[in-house]
């Protein structure tokens with residue numbers, strides 16, 4: 635019998651809950667299209683098991699993992715190195731195993747910025763208004779500022795979280811940043827070029843929910859984006875479209891961060907069209 639290699643390269647995601655995480659669909663579609671014998675494992679890892687899971691990942695030689703709730707911050711203590719973005723954001727969604735070292739990166743915000751570029755939009759000199767100040771908002775705020783946005787408005791209910799994100803952006807990027815409280819119905823600043831819902835409002839199964847903002851403030855010239863990708867067209871974007879704004883769904887961000895992970899792990903260019911189609915098919919069939 636000729637020499638044969640039965641060992642696949644392993645990557646995956648650690649989270650809890652994680653069963654509904656669709657990243658494996660797009661990564662495995664990418665591996666198949668690129669002819670790579672790689673597998674993406676979706677693993678439920680409880681908070682108290684994260685240290686063992688990372689030790690296990692080292693032991694079996696996994697090439698990397700994604701981290702999702704509730705591990706993005708906790709994982710940092712088990713890593714050997716952080717990228718600049720992960721250090722500023724203070725959270726890791728992707729670990730890359732390289733030469734026996736685990737490197738933490740954050741591709742959430744980069745995925746968002748790449749989806750804007752795909753749509754032919756530039757951030758240079760733009761005023762960006764972000765609803766929310768959680769993990770996704772932080773990653774997007776920092777990367778938009780690093781990509782050349784002139785100013786970032788943060789609108790959030792929790793003042794402490796909102797003010798902390800403003801400080802993070804102001805201390806680590808050239809952009810101006812300010813915090814606007816969110817009590818009752820929030821007004822959208824008139825100088826907004828790009829408005830982003832970075833809260834979880836509207837996420838399945840709460841598909842009839844949308845952020846409590848003054849929709850009449852949305853002007854036709856604005857680009858309105860949502861991080862929610864399930865449903866693909868949340869009520870927030872439908873209302874923005876009805877106001878004449880251009881809209882960008884969260885699918886592009888998801889696919890692009892998946893593509894960035896693919897490239898960091900394999901060192902090869904990601905077949906993004908194949909990955910996007912696989913994800914779209916998955917949602918259509920669901």
Ligand code: NDP
Pocket residue numbers: 742745765766767768769770771790791792795832833834835837845846861862863884885887888889891
């Ligand atoms: P976090 O829990 O870290 O943050 C949630 C944020 O939403 C907080 O700022 C919170 O405000 C705000 N929020 C929650 N409920 C409301 C409400 N009713 N009204 C106003 N604000 C509210 O979550 P993440 O940042 O990790 O995730 C947010 C969303 O981003 C999720 O839907 C997730 O699926 C999506 N996501 C999408 C990605 C993609 O690739 N498309 C990638 C990563 C995440 P407060 O601070 O006041 O409590």
